[in-house]
Amino acid sequence: MKNEFFYSDDYIGSENEKYNFYYGYEVTHCKKHKTEQECDDKDCDEREWCFTARNAVNNNLLLKLTTSELEKFKTNKWGGDSMSMYLITGINHFFNKFNESNMHI
């Protein structure tokens, strides 16, 4: 049974038989612009790193949250901006949101 953890300077993630969780630079979102290129062209620095939860079997995206959304969802206080804290907050929110009855998606 797959139970993997991976990280580098600018991403962190984990994967099991059912889900793949990721937080880092490869998935970003800007409220103003659609593409990274557009942000670069307009010298915009509002692009945020994102957390994603994917179905590990078919790679379907189940949940995507920006860093500021993760900040909003945490219900206790923790300092700093450690990537592992954002990853775990995202995983917790995923399991808050997806209940047992739709675990098979």
Ligand SMILES: [Zn+2]
């Ligand atoms: Zn932008």
